[in-house]
Amino acid sequence: DSGVTQTPKHLITATGQRVTLRCSPRSGDLSVYWYQQSLDQGLQFLIQYYNGEERAKGNILERFSAQQFPDLHSELNLSSLELGDSALYFCASSPNPLIRAGTQYFGPGTRLTVL
């Protein structure tokens, strides 16, 4: 158990819909990262937040957005869903990113299925 929690575990929805994925980082970790992993694909970085502020952005679609709240939990919002958005979405957290920079702790993921 990494200490990172994600809800829900599974999500099935229809095209055109909007969903929200939630992540709670490990206690004390200030950074939250979101990744997308499609079938047999690597991990695609979407976005990073550090202590409530956006820190880095990857190939995140305009239909996707995220935020980190004062209690440090984060939400990833996916809208106008398409079949191709079906994937595993992982959240990861890390402490001060300047320390042990390569260490991220991943949550169990949310499996999104768009029908």
Place this chain on the structure above:
Amino acid sequence: GQSLEQPSEVTAVEGAIVQINCTYQTSGFYGLSWYQQHDGGAPTFLSYNGLDGLEETGRFSSFLSRSDSYGYLLLQELQMKDSASYFCAVRDLDAGNMLTFGGGTRLMVKP
């Protein structure tokens, strides 16, 4: 941008030693990490190399040569449970401190 190359698949037998290589291209390199992911599971951190040389953690070791933009993960005394995907990842200071992952190497351990 950043790019990482690692073999897509490796097969080895139980008890053997296997090496998974990773070559990378980044502009602001700040360390190479390795993650393990079992099918349907979450990636879990294995090791990190910020400086050249070998890092050892039990049966797993990781090596980095910054001059060659190259690293490897060495798994010894392979066990069936080591069958998983292994990802190398680099942190690039010029890319906003994010981690960029390689495509992953699927390791199959056979009896």
